[in-house]
Amino acid sequence: MTPEKKLTILQDLIQIPSVNDHEADVADYIADLFAPYPQAKVERLTYAPGRDNLIVTIGNAAGPRLGLSGHMDVVAPGDTTAWHHDPFGGEIVDGRMYGRGTSDMKSGLAALVVTMLDLLDQGVDLPGSVRLLATVGEETGEYGAAQLTDAGYADHLAGLVIAEPSGLDNVVYTARGVIDYKVVSTGKASHSASPEKGINAIDNLMTFYNAVRPLMAQHTKVDPVLGGLLHNVDLISGGEQINSIPAHAELMANMRTIPAYPNHVLYAELEGLIAQLNQEPGVQLTLSYSYPEEAIPGDPNAPLVQLAKQVSDQVCGHDTQIVGSGGANDGAEFLRAKGDFTSIEIGPGSATSHQVDEYVDLDDYLQAIQIYQQLIPAFFAQFTK
The missing domain is CATH 3.40.630.10 (Zn peptidases)
Known part of the structure; x- marks a missing residue:
């Protein structure tokens, strides 16, 4: 040719x-x-x-x-x-x-x-x-x-x-592999002057956020070529207006994995954390994945x-x-x-x-x-x- x-x-x-x-x-x-x-x-x-x-x-x-x-x-x-x-x-x-x-x-x-x-x-x-x-x-x-x-x-x-x-x-x-995941927090709307009548979805989402970071940081193994496990929360949204307790909030995170941590290990940890938090009164979190790939x-x-x-x-x-x-x-x-x-x-x-x-x-x-x-x-x- x-x-x-x-x-x-x-x-x-x-x-x-x-x-x-x-x-x-x-x-x-x-x-x-x-x-x-x-x-x-x-x-x-x-x-x-x-x-x-x-x-x-x-x-x-x-x-x-x-x-x-x-x-x-x-x-x-x-x-x-x-x-x-x-x-x-x-x-x-x-x-x-x-x-x-x-x-x-x-x-x-x-x-x-x-x-x-x-x-x-x-x-x-x-x-x-x-x-x-x-x-x-x-x-x-x-x-x-x-x-x-x-x-x-x-x-x-x-x-x-x-x-x-x-x-x-x-x-x-x-x-590296990849895991993109979403956590949705469902609460109950109320007037911000009466927060006790609602459930703040943002508060519950932030509880997850504050817990997942140290959980993922425990993975300290470093691949000699690829480096360590990466975990980043890249998107957060929630609420409807300034004077309402939010009934919905969500975050999305991106993980870049290494062979030392197969995806099923990380799924188990994320799902375990969600299950643990959902035992708290008023907490309703759901977890989903988007096109995960193994390292x-x-x-x-x-x-x-x-x-x-x-x-x-x-x-x-x-x-x-x-x-x-x-x-x-x-x-x-x-x-x-x-x-x-x-x-x-x-x-x-x-x-x-x-x-x-x-x-x-x-x-x-x-x-x-x-x-x-x-x-x-x-x-x-x-x-x-």
């Missing part, structure tokens, strides 16, 4: 405004690219109207299977007047392509697609199969990856490469990790670092699949993900394709030694 065609594919993807929705339009475009190849098996798994996960499998089904993954959604561009480039234009200026998703992560997704198309064009006889897992909803909860995992599409992988924008000088082998453990010496480093070193001429990530990714869901496999992140991108004038250096994008083109045969070679 010519470099111009590779850039066109990325540009076309950027011009599809798949902001937390409309991933089916991206899936349609990618499926059309594989339509001329009868040896490519193209499948869809619908999450909701207009939101299709895409699965493309090529190669020899009798051998080991390597998973390649990227998400098709992007975050909103925000105030478009603050952009110097059309967020969905895919403009190329001075060796960079600008637009929402150029870094996170349509450049990585495009690089995976181009790599698979090149394998088909070249008629490479793979000793195993390669499966693209293109997901919906990564930015808002990894629910596309969860759906694909539950449907068995990640079962018995021999390895998984996620093209998130790690930078090509980094191989990510471990990542991703990993081994820096795993063969896939070391192989990705070697290939990136060769292609890019730098000393690729083996690192952890503070953010969650689709790998947390895929690792629930049947089988035991290593998941890594390595992909093109810049420090502008989710920012105004997001961009990717086109040299990085093209180098990422070279890395994947060399990584795939090298990965299968491990099984024939």
Whole structure:
């Protein structure tokens, strides 16, 4: 495939405004690219109207299977007047392509697609199969990856490469998990001149707030790569007007977890605290979670990790670092699949993900394709030694 065609594919993807929705339009475009190849098996798994996960499998089904993954959604561009480039234009200026998703992560997704198309064009006889897992909803909860995992599409992988924008000088082998939770306090309204006739929902919510902070602070283990457990209350609201005892209040908190503290341990502590406080007269607290993800453990010496480093070193001429990530990714869901496999992140991108004038250096994008083109045969070679 010519470099111009590779850039066109990325540009076309950027011009599809798949902001937390409309991933089916991206899936349609990618499926059309594989339509001329009868040896490519193209499948869809619908999450909701207009939101299709895409699965493309090529190669020899009798051998080991390597998973390649990227998400098709992007975050909103925000105030478009603050952009110097059309967020969905895919403009190329001075060796960079600008637009929402150029870094996170349509450049990585495009690089995976181009790599698979090149394998088909070249008629490479793979000793195993390669499966693209293109997901919906990564930015808002990894629910596309969860759906694909539950449907068995990640079962018995021999390895998984996620093209998130790690930078090509980094191989990510471990990542924090996340727990977003909400606590709602229900009280009883009354006139503020007669507080004894009501139940102050804010007071009861603050009792939880003051108790949960020291509870979470007891988790003092520190992961040598990821650091410690993080817990932050980021949103609080409550009350109706200044002269009324509030009947409703709520808070939302974000936790960034590490492998030493599995989510079920933290759930038990939060739920135990809620149950304890609800025994007090007038206290009515409820707890709910939003798209929690487990931390991703990993081994820096795993063969896939070391192989990705070697290939990136060769292609890019730098000393690729083996690192952890503070953010969650689709790998947390895929690792629930049947089988035991290593998941890594390595992909093109810049420090502008989710920012105004997001961009990717086109040299990085093209180098990422070279890395994947060399990584795939090298990965299968491990099984024939």
